Amino acid sequence: MNLTPVILMPELPEVETTCRGIRPHLLGQTITAVTLRQPKLRWPIPAELMTAVGQAILGVSRRGKYLLIETAAGTILIHLGMSGSLRLAEAHQQAAKHDHVDIALGNGKILRLHDPRRFGAVLWWTGPIEDHPLLNKLGPEPLEAGFVDQHLWQLSGGRKQAVKAFIMNGHIVVGVGNIYASESLFRAGILPHRQAGRVSRQRYLHLSRVIREVLTEAIAQGGTTLQDFTNSDGQPGYFAQELLVYGREGQPCVACTANIKMKVIGQRASFYCPKCQT
DNA sequence: AAAGACACCTGTCCGC
DNA sequence: TGCGGACAGGTGTCTT
Numbered sequence: 001m002n003l004t005p006v007i008l009m010p011e012l013p014e015v016e017t018t019c020r021g022i023r024p025h026l027l028g029q030t031i032t033a034v035t036l037r038q039p040k041l042r043w044p045i046p047a048e049l050m051t052a053v054g055q056a057i058l059g060v061s062r063r064g065k066y067l068l069i070e071t072a073a074g075t076i077l078i079h080l081g082m083s084g085s086l087r088l089a090e091a092h093q094q095a096a097k098h099d100h101v102d103i104a105l106g107n108g109k110i111l112r113l114h115d116p117r118r119f120g121a122v123l124w125w126t127g128p129i130e131d132h133p134l135l136n137k138l139g140p141e142p143l144e145a146g147f148v149d150q151h152l153w154q155l156s157g158g159r160k161q162a163v164k165a166f167i168m169n170g171h172i173v174v175g176v177g178n179i180y181a182s183e184s185l186f187r188a189g190i191l192p193h194r195q196a197g198r199v200s201r202q203r204y205l206h207l208s209r210v211i212r213e214v215l216t217e218a219i220a221q222g223g224t225t226l227q228d229f230t231n232s233d234g235q236p237g238y239f240a241q242e243l244l245v246y247g248r249e250g251q252p253c254v255a256c257t258a259n260i261k262m263k264v265i266g267q268r269a270s271f272y273c274p275k276c277q278t
Numbered sequence: 279a280a281a282g283a284c285a286c287c288t289g290t291c292c293g294c
Numbered sequence: 295t296g297c298g299g300a301c302a303g304g305t306g307t308c309t310t
Contacts, residue, residue, distance in 0.1 A: 010303060010304080011303060011304090014303085040287095041286095042286065042287095042304090042305085042306085043306095065304075065305090079304080079305090080303095080304090081286090081287095081303090081304060081305085082287090082302070082303050082304055082305095083287085083288075083289085083302085083303080083304095098288085115287095116287080116288050116289065117286085117287045117288050117289080117302090118286075118287055118288080119286065119287070119304060119305085120304090134305095134306085158280095159280080159281090160280085160281080161280075161281060161282090165281085165282090168304095168305095169305095170304090170305070177303060177304070178302095178303060178304080179303065266281090266282075266283095267282085267283075267284085268304095269301085269302085
């Protein structure tokens with residue numbers, strides 16, 4: 001087998017791993033300063049973010065691919081976009097290129113956002129977090145009880161969109177990015193370009209289980225591979241995983257040896273086995 | 279309401 | 295070695 005190691009950037013497992021990695025360093029700490037070197041991310045970083053200075057961090061959580069840092073005055077929302085990563089730097093470590101935001105903590109450490117492409121976001125919200133316009137229409141978390149087995153099938157009726165685009169729609173279910181969408185559909189034996197409304201109930205039940213499995217495995221892998229978030233030499237937020245179809249166009253299928261195909265669906269590269277997936 | 283195109287931005291890789 | 299062009303993990307917004 002010739003599996004391709006791919007360096008992954010933020011899909012849900014990377015965001016979850018980041019969340020778990022930074023949480024113990026943040027909880028209970030007071031935010032002592034916020035430094036913006038480049039406020040032009042996907043949206044301008046709002047001036048109200050400064051309200052966070054002086055606040056204690058009460059919670060660090062994740063909704064979809066949004067990281068949520070909660071204080072009594074409001075919540076900092078961080079999205080890593082396509083190229084973002086967070087790390088904990090020491091006070092003496094000077095910022096590098098593309099280190100756009102620093103959140104300094106009472107313990108002397110700095111939560112530092114690095115994002116070359118600047119598709120990420122840092123926002124501030126003072127209301128109930130579930131009411132935020134970016135969060136209030138999101139589908140269920142695939143790894144939580146709200147993602148019932150029949151959910152995908154129930155929402156798929158009549159949809160002519162490709163099933164891959166359907167499961168990547170955050171309003172249907174969150175956290176299935178481009179890589180794991182291909183991987184999940186391969187494991188479930190479903191062609192990515194099949195119409196969402198033309199996948200059977202039984203196959204959606206299988207797909208739902210597979211999505212949970214793939215994401216859980218990737219998170220477990222991240223937990224074992226990820227460096228200490230305070231390690232200055234580490235590559236926080238990045239880890240390698242072996243993938244069965246993603247990026248393997250022209251290579252043999254691990255199950256049947258047929259050539260893996262690539263097809264652009266919804267402007268995203270999609271990989272599949274033409275024999276195993278129907 | 280649904281589906282598809284487009285936008286944001288930088289870095290990297292490939293072919294010439 | 296240099297240069298232009300294609301392409302890359304996401305997702306909100308605009309157009310059909």
